[in-house]
Amino acid sequence: MEDIARAAGVSTATVSRALNKPDSVSGELRRKVTSKVRELGYVPSGAARALASNRTFTVGAVVPTLNNAIFAASIEAFEETLSKNGYTLLVTVSNYDPTHEVEQIRRLLEREVDALMLVGLDHHDDAWRLVERSGCPTVAIWGHAKNPAIPCLGFDNASAAAHAIDHLVELGHRRIGMVAGISDGNDRARARRRGVERALKRHGLPVDAGLFTERPYSHNDGRAGFAEVMDRNDPPTAIMCGNDVLAMGVLFEARDRGIAVPAELSVIGFDNLPITEQLSPALTTIQVPSVAIGTASANAIVAHLADGSPIHSQTFDAPFVLRGTTRAVP
C-alpha cells in the first residue's frame, strides 16, 4: 500500500480511502490511485484490513454434509448471495457429529467470521456457549421452533410430514410404516418422524413401533428399511420416508421384489429431488425450499452486517407434491 501511496504521491490514508470510500476522495486522486493499483497489481491484505477494521467480510457455515443435493443447493444459493455482497464463505462439514461441530465452530470463530450459519437447532451445549460468548451473529437454517435461541430460517418439518400422512389416511390407508432418517442428533429427521407419529394419533391410528425404522442416507439403506418394515406378517399398505433417497431405495426394492407401486403399496418421499419427477411412477413427495432458505439467510446476514437490522426467523412453505406413488388402498 505504501508503494501505491508513493507512486500516486499521496498518503496511505488516501489510498485506503480511495479504495474503500471512493466518495471521500477527490476525483483526481481517486483516479491516480486506482490506476496505480491496477498498474502495480496491488492486492490488499485481508488480514491487515481485518485487524484494523475488525471485519473480515467472511461468513462461516457448518453443514452436516455436502453429499446431499438439498444442502448443496442451499449452500450454493447462500454462497451466491454472499458473494454478490462482497462476502466470502468459509464452509466446514460436521458429519452429523455434534462434537466435531463444536470444533468447526471454534475454528470459524478463530477466523473471525462476521457471521455464522448453522444447520438445525440441535447443538452441543459447548456450541451454544461458544456462539454466545463470541457475540458472532448466528442464524440457523432448516429448523423450526416457536422461540428459537437464535434466528431460524426454515420450515416446519413435522407438519409437512403430517400433511403427507393426512393424504395417506384420506386414501384409506390404515397401516402406515415409516423409513425415517437417523433422528439422533438431527432435529429435522426427528421432527419428520414426530410429525408422522402425531398425525397417526390424530387420526386415531396406532403407532406401531415395528412399522418404524431409522436408516442412514443411501438407496441401500432405504432398501433395507423397506425390507425390515415389509417382512412382517402384517406389512403396511403405505410407507412414508424421511427423505427422497430413502424413498427411492424403497421404490427400487419394491421393484425388485415385484411389488407394484402404487397398486399394492403407496410411497411418499421428502425433499423433492429433481430426479423424483422423472421416475415412473413419479414420486409423491414434499418440496423443500432449499434455495429460498439459502438466499434468504444470506440476505438477512448481509443486511444485519450492513446496518444492524435484526435477523428475523422465517418459516417457509414445504408444499406437498402429489405425484404417482400414492393411491387409494386396494
Next chain:
Amino acid sequence: MEDIARAAGVSTATVSRALNKPDSVSGELRRKVTSKVRELGYVPSGAARALASNRTFTVGAVVPTLNNAIFAASIEAFEETLSKNGYTLLVTVSNYDPTHEVEQIRRLLEREVDALMLVGLDHHDDAWRLVERSGCPTVAIWGHAKNPAIPCLGFDNASAAAHAIDHLVELGHRRIGMVAGISDGNDRARARRRGVERALKRHGLPVDAGLFTERPYSHNDGRAGFAEVMDRNDPPTAIMCGNDVLAMGVLFEARDRGIAVPAELSVIGFDNLPITEQLSPALTTIQVPSVAIGTASANAIVAHLADGSPIHSQTFDAPFVLRGTTRAVP
C-alpha cells in the same frame, strides 16, 4: 491475549508459544496458560495471527457449481482432509463463468489463502496472471495434461470416454451418437467429446456432427438431447453421454417413447453417480475418482505448506463400469 498473560503471570510471547508450539514451553507454564485460556474463553484472533505470521491456515477453492454430486463429493473430501490438518476452506462458485471466476480468485487472494484450488485447466488469462503474480500455491483438479501450467490432480477424460466407445464398437455398434455436456469453457466436457470423436476415427467410423449434441446439466436436457439425436432418419444404435445426469435423461426419454434399453439402444454415462447402479437396467458408465482427487489434492497442499514439498500432478484411474444399458447391436 494480554489478559491471559497477566492471569497466568507470564508474557504474551509465552502465551503465544504455549498455544502454537507447546513443546517450547515448560510443562508448568503450559498448563497454567491453557487453563487460563479455557477459563477466560479466550479465542485467538486469526487476523492478528495472519498478519504477524503471514499464514491464514485457510485454503480457497473455486468450483463451477455445488449442484453436481461429483463436485460436492470431491469438495467434501477436500474439506475433510484440510480440516483434519487445521485448515479451513473458503469456497466460491463460478457458475462456469470464466470472468466471474477471476473475481472469485481475486477475492480469495485478498483473503490471503495459503493455497488455491481450481477446477480444470481452462481459465481466463487474468486468472492465470492473478495466480502467478500472487505466488499462491495453486492446484487444478479434474483435468489432465502432459505439462499443465500448474500441478493437476485429475484423470484422462478423453481416454476414459474413448474406452467407452471401444466397448460400443466391440459390441458391433457403428452409428454412435453423443449427448455431451457444454464444452465451451469446460475442458472436461470438451475432453470427453474429443475422446469420443477420436475413438470413432480410430475405428474408421465417421464422425457425424448430426449425431452429436451438447446440453446443460439436467435430466430434461438429456431428454432433449436424445430427441435431437434420435429424430433423424438414421438414428444411432448407441448413445454416449457426457455425464450420468444426461444419460439418465436419455434413459427416461427412451422409456417414455417405448424404446427398449439395451435391446434397441445402448446408453453409456459418465460419473457413476450412486443412483445409476439402482436403475433397471443399471447404467453402464465411467467411474470418476472424485473423493480420491479431493483427498489427494488436500494432502498435497497440506504437505507443501508444511515443508515445501513440491505438489506433483497425479493421474487417477477412471474405470469403465460395465452394467446393463449396453448390448450387442441387434
Next chain:
DNA sequence: TTGAAAGCGCTAACAA
C-alpha cells in the same frame, strides 16, 4: 479533502 500517527492482536527475532 488530505496527512500524520496511533493502534488492531498477534508472532518471531533477539537477549537474557
Next chain:
DNA sequence: TTGTTAGCGCTTTCAA
C-alpha cells in the same frame, strides 16, 4: 525456557 520488542499492513481518529 522465558521476556522484550519490533513490526505485520491496514483503518481511523484527529488536525490541518
